[in-house]
Amino acid sequence: MLKKIIQWFRKEGEDVKLHLPEKENNKFILKLDDLEIGYLECKDGIWKFYYSEDFKQLDNYYPITGFPKLDKIYTSESLWPFFQIRIPGLGQPAVKEILHKENINKENELALLKRFGRKSISNPYTLIST
Numbered sequence: 001m002l003k004k005i006i007q008w009f010r011k012e013g014e015d016v017k018l019h020l021p022e023k024e025n026n027k028f029i030l031k032l033d034d035l036e037i038g039y040l041e042c043k044d045g046i047w048k049f050y051y052s053e054d055f056k057q058l059d060n061y062y063p064i065t066g067f068p069k070l071d072k073i074y075t076s077e078s079l080w081p082f083f084q085i086r087i088p089g090l091g092q093p094a095v096k097e098i099l100h101k102e103n104i105n106k107e108n109e110l111a112l113l114k115r116f117g118r119k120s121i122s123n124p125y126t127l128i129s130t
Contacts, residue, residue: 018087018109020045020079026110028117029128037064037125040083042110049074049083079109086117086127 022045030037035058038051050073055061066082067074074080088095090106095116098104104111117127 018079018084018107018112020047020077020109024108024110026114027130028113029130031126031128032061032124037061038067040127045077047076047079049080079113082123083113083117083127084109085122086120087112088116 020042025043026041028040030040035054036052037055038049041048049067051063051067051070056070063070064082066080087109090096090099090112098115099106102115104115106112113127114129117129119126
């Protein structure tokens with residue numbers, strides 16, 4: 001079911017199987033204005049998301065859909081839809097051109113998220129690669 005939802009958001013014409021290469025490691029900061037909401041990390045083929053201590057202390061913000069528990073460390077072998085929708089459809093001509101010019105592997109979730117994931121029209125958060 002999750003794969004169908006992801007494919008629907010991806011709007012791809014071709015059958016691309018995104019994955020996180022096992023040797024890729026990175027950390028992202030999810031921010032809203034100047035507030036660090038949480039952290040997205042990948043290591044050894046696993047994605048991890050958790051909230052910042054500053055965010056946990058606030059009463060006037062709600063948890064992100066899909067990540068309801070503030071004290072939980074979420075792990076997954078697949079990138080969650082909340083983050084994956086930041087990657088544009090790979091069939092778009094402009095995206096294809098960027099992938100070609102910048103020699104980005106169109107199956108590498110991390111490379112795509114680093115290149116395209118900073119801003120999204122679907123939510124107000126900024127995703128910063130560290």
